[in-house]
Amino acid sequence: MAHYNLAFLGFGNVGRALAQLLESKRAELRERHNLEFTITGVAARRLGWHANPGGYSAAELLHGDLGTLTARSQRPFTDLAALRDWLRATQANVLFENTSMNPHTGQPAIDYIRTALEAGVHVVSANKGPVVHAYHELRDLAASKGVRFLHEAAVMGGAPIFSLFREALPAARLLSFRGILNSTTNLMLTEMEHGAGFDQAVKKAQDMGIAETDPSFDVDGWDATVKVSALATVLMDYALKPEAVQREGIRGLTPEVLSTARLLGRPYKLVCQAERRPDGTVAASVRPEQVPLDDPLARCDGATSILLFQMDVIHGLTLSELHPDAITTAYGPLADFITLARRR
């Protein structure tokens, strides 16, 4: 039986869903994977730094006031020395990094992850920024410390994209991929086809909890672009920066244009694609495109994501994820935890 101390950096929706999922899978982890865990630390901007090597109960984590459990440190959340001290106090083996970060730089998450890896702690991140901006550095740093940097939830929530290629497609060379990766815009396009205005469509996505207060990051295609970069970086081993992706958002599309296109059987989708060029570089784009009805992308509505992969040996492999929720996204970090424990 292997035992791991787990620490949570960032404790919003994903972190809380993960704590819940871990708790509900405790017996299964023990029986199927010989794996036991104790949650020994939680830190978040609004909560401060909390450590208890004896472990927090699920109730304390999800319903209690962490402030009453341990002395609350007043050091700022971006203080890397405080992070180091906290990691030491938690005796963590694995850090679940679910902080909010700037997707254009990956910071401050990259600094957090680097600090934890340098301390010999495995890192499981749900953030795509660090993958896009520092994947090769963090992967190599982890290897040099004998730990792992895993990030399954960074793209397509619970759908196991990264592990599919890493574990199940070891000898396939990815030539290109194409898909729909942003649920806010995908839902908005569906709404606007049915006559909703831009603002109404944004509100619908916000009400469903999938769009941010400021929807520009989704609407201008940035979110999809960062995901394309993350996929190209890891799956095609090519450090594709978001700025190198041809990007166009959906602001230019009106309800009239969208409903007419749907009526004519060629609906608009915010299509992501990437392709390896003969010279080894990767060309990628994110932009609204009209797709024929027999294209799998045409039938991908609402919050569903889809990816089509072309490989040297498998000509068309399609993976899609319907109706993800917070637990689905928390599944990625859980799977990463099992993966790193398996390879100890």
Added chain:
Amino acid sequence: MAHYNLAFLGFGNVGRALAQLLESKRAELRERHNLEFTITGVAARRLGWHANPGGYSAAELLHGDLGTLTARSQRPFTDLAALRDWLRATQANVLFENTSMNPHTGQPAIDYIRTALEAGVHVVSANKGPVVHAYHELRDLAASKGVRFLHEAAVMGGAPIFSLFREALPAARLLSFRGILNSTTNLMLTEMEHGAGFDQAVKKAQDMGIAETDPSFDVDGWDATVKVSALATVLMDYALKPEAVQREGIRGLTPEVLSTARLLGRPYKLVCQAERRPDGTVAASVRPEQVPLDDPLARCDGATSILLFQMDVIHGLTLSELHPDAITTAYGPLADFITLARRR
């Protein structure tokens, strides 16, 4: 650098495509996986038993006459003592088992696999029969000998179904699946919707090389049924026998019925499904069903396969494989080879 001796039992389309694929991936296996191999044996009903510990070249394997390379043994192909002697002569570490077998019993492939595992040889099989009729026995036997029994190509050719669940979905519990798994009938239904008669549709599938001379195994739903059993046995850990699957083939469907159904927007598909019941058993069926056009199964035409999975944590994960060819199917055994070498 790890080195493996490989032996091929059965050398038809899949075996030959695999030999070719291995050869074309030789440099990649060395560089990415620290893996070297020598093909030291080939045996098939029509070829006899061939062993050469020094290794066969790709040209000898694919274009040469193996009979001129080694003394051809006259012992019958089903002689397990001959198999044991041949395995010893080849000094094989891995047996690729691609023989023809009786899908209703899994024999003689089960005997071959058992014999190889008992001799401490890893087995990679493309056959679904042994999975359906002896999975738990063969898996446990392999474990007791410190080797692996892997079978990725048994269902959906190159699409990594088994390894997806084994490696990438370690903590998801599969509740049900649904899909299209037989390409002959799927192609026939499409042809018949367009007016082809039953015999014409069979001939089309035969001309494309996907249907056997006797198409009953496909047409009566047996092939799909055996695949459903294999999936339930491995992915749901429930030994579901093909006889326990409610089975109905496509003989009852006429071109008129099919084209009308398509016209009315509810085309027929040979739908496979399996679901875990509250008492832990698994209920499964294979039968023609009318599906609505917004069902992913409705748009799965020709030789494309599709599977939709419902799990406790991921509510809808869809995997589909377009236009598989012999190299795609050979990819399964190649991936299995890398998997077993990784875990040495």
